[in-house]
Amino acid sequence: MRPIHNAHVEESGLAVVDVAAADDATAFRIQELLATHGAIAPADRTTRQPGEPGVRLRCFVDLRRQSGR
Template identity: 40%
Template sequence: MQIDVKHIAGPGLVVLDIAAADEDTLRAVMEGLQRQRATSGIAPVRRLPGEPGVRARVYADVHRPGPSD
């Protein structure tokens, strides 16, 4: 999966590819990131044929805080 340059066009913008053993763990990580920083939210979970676990891609702005709890 290619990274679109618009998602990293400025300082503080990042693309995070996350891999986990299961969907619950993956969603917990995405929810934690969303609470701490401005992110693209809970991303669709992907399974890659022949590879263990699940994956997701999240876009984040490290300069902007996430929503407060």
């Protein structure tokens, strides 16, 4: 995964969330749940690490703003 930079978490209410899940469907469902609590910069794909189980997904959450839902 890419490094987390100061700009990603420079203020209260900003977060970087790394999700590890068994499959894509589960990872994207977690992302949807996060979107109900704040504005997110969603991931459009998951990643897999050779030799490691499951998938990974990273999204950026801004709890200071309401989601568009």
